[in-house]
Amino acid sequence: xxxxxxxxxxxxxxxxxxPSLGTGLNxxxxxIFMSLIVWKTRxxxxxxxxxxxxxxxxxxxAIFVCSTLYGILYLGVLGHDHFLALxxxxxxxxxxxxxxxxxxxxxxxxxxxxxxxxxxxxxxxxFRSQLSWFMSWHYTDEMRLVGGTFSKLGSxxxxxxxxxxxxxxxxxxxYIKTLRERAVLAVLMGLxxxxxxxxxxxxxxxxxxxxxxxxGWCFNKKAAVAxxxxxxxxxxxxxxxxxxxxxxxxxxxxxxxxEERDRSAASxxxxxxxxxxxxxxxPVFGIGFHSFHHVxxxxxxxxxxxxxxxxxxxGAVGLLILLVIFWRSLVASxxxxxxxxxxxxxxxxxxMLGCIxxxxxxxxxxxxxxxxxxxxxxxxxxxLVLRALFLCEAAEKLPETNTARV
Numbered sequence: 311x312x313x314x315x316x317x318x319x320x321x322x323x324x325x326x327x328x329p330s331l332g333t334g335l336n337x338x339x340x341x342i343f344m345s346l347i348v349w350k351t352r353x354x355x356x357x358x359x360x361x362x363x364x365x366x367x368x369x370x371x372a373i374f375v376c377s378t379l380y381g382i383l384y385l386g387v388l389g390h391d392h393f394l395a396l397x398x399x400x401x402x403x404x405x406x407x408x409x410x411x412x413x414x415x416x417x418x419x420x421x422x423x424x425x426x427x428x429x430x431x432x433x434x435x436x437f438r439s440q441l442s443w444f445m446s447w448h449y450t451d452e453m454r455l456v457g458g459t460f461s462k463l464g465s466x467x468x469x470x471x472x473x474x475x476x477x478x479x480x481x482x483x484x485y486i487k488t489l490r491e492r493a494v495l496a497v498l499m500g501l502x503x504x505x506x507x508x509x510x511x512x513x514x515x516x517x518x519x520x521x522x523x524x525x526g527w528c529f530n531k532k533a534a535v536a537x538x539x540x541x542x543x544x545x546x547x548x549x550x551x552x553x554x555x556x557x558x559x560x561x562x563x564x565x566x567x568x569e570e571r572d573r574s575a576a577s578x579x580x581x582x583x584x585x586x587x588x589x590x591x592x593p594v595f596g597i598g599f600h601s602f603h604h605v606x607x608x609x610x611x612x613x614x615x616x617x618x619x620x621x622x623x624x625g626a627v628g629l630l631i632l633l634v635i636f637w638r639s640l641v642a643s644x645x646x647x648x649x650x651x652x653x654x655x656x657x658x659x660x661x662m663l664g665c666i667x668x669x670x671x672x673x674x675x676x677x678x679x680x681x682x683x684x685x686x687x688x689x690x691x692x693x694l695v696l697r698a699l700f701l702c703e704a705a706e707k708l709p710e711t712n713t714a715r716v
Contacts, residue, residue, distance in 0.1 A: 314342060315409075316428045366631050373595075377596060387604075402688070409690050409694065454511075467683075470669075474668040477525060478691060485657035507556055510556070512559065517668040581611055616677045639695075643659045643692075646698055647660045655701075658695055662695050666688075
């Protein structure tokens with residue numbers, strides 16, 4: 311299990327260097343399916359007590375299966391890509407169940423976090439190597455061609471990856487007091503932040519800032535407010551410490567409506583208008599999974615907003631289930647953070663609060679929730695949060711049992 315977890319973001323390896331098995335299957339797919347088989351055939355790995363995430367997650371997976379079939383009927387074409395997209399959509403959720411039932415103790419949580427940290431130096435190396443081809447003093451659109459190890463994705467997706475999971479590392483860095491572990495975490499955070507900065511992804515920068523603000527608010531409300539005020543006051547001065555290309559890209563966030571806007575931002579309002587018109591065709595269950603870009607007359611583009619995409623393709627029911635999953639994930643992470651005194655578990659809860667917030671914000675700028683190299687670690691960390699909660703509950707019940715025996 312740890313091997314395929316470490317390999318998940320290394321899309322350039324398992325798609326570019328390992329032999330393909332055809333029909334859209336690759337090394338990671340096979341490893342996940344094998345893990346599912348092992349899990350289901352081991353009686354000691356039976357499902358734990360149902361969590362509040364199980365029901366909405368089962369419903370979410372079911373609606374995608376039904377939505378895929380409906381989408382094929384809606385388009386009138388049996389497309390092979392529908393089932394490939396469905397497979398990629400469901401794989402991260404399968405990993406969630408595998409991790410939740412395979413990790414049994416605190417040591418397993420540590421090993422799983424370690425596995426997710428191992429590919430980061432190599433990811434930095436690939437990102438930096440690609441960036442060297444497009445590096446420029448001033449910002450150019452070519453700089454956004456850097457996707458790092460995400461060979462089939464782009465700079466927005468790799469930026470979202472670093473924005474979300476660097477916050478978990480930051481929480482671990484704060485709570486883990488061992489010098490060696492803190493030094494390793496500091497190096498990994500530095501590598502990640504470099505890649506996040508040069509991803510030139512405005513949505514990822516905003517999402518990272520939002521996640522960091524939520525973590526600060528949960529940790530110390532007064533300090534978070536003071537830091538926020540200071541950043542707003544000295545924002546112009548702080549911006550000067552970044553490279554010129556980053557400053558120029560950042561400045562485009564605040565371009566007024568009447569000024570010239572870049573093409574990607576200007577097209578979104580048009581695409582959203584089309585999406586809402588399609589949503590009215592089937593407001594309850596949507597027009598079907600993986601369908602919108604087939605019927606979008608605006609260059610066949612996606613919605614550039616995952617929530618709009620779900621609303622259009624899975625309807626109001628699908629969007630409601632997605633929001634329930636996010637909400638219950640936040641509740642579980644917050645519960646772990648305030649409930650435990652274990653530094654590792656506390657860091658996991660706080661880091662996931664920031665990570666979930668980052669995904670909530672990031673998905674407003676594009677699809678950050680259906681690409682498994684990007685989103686799988688979200689589900690892995692969420693499974694670790696739930697396992698940590700189980701361990702906390704077991705530890706709390708143990709003194710009660712001993713007292714009853716006395």
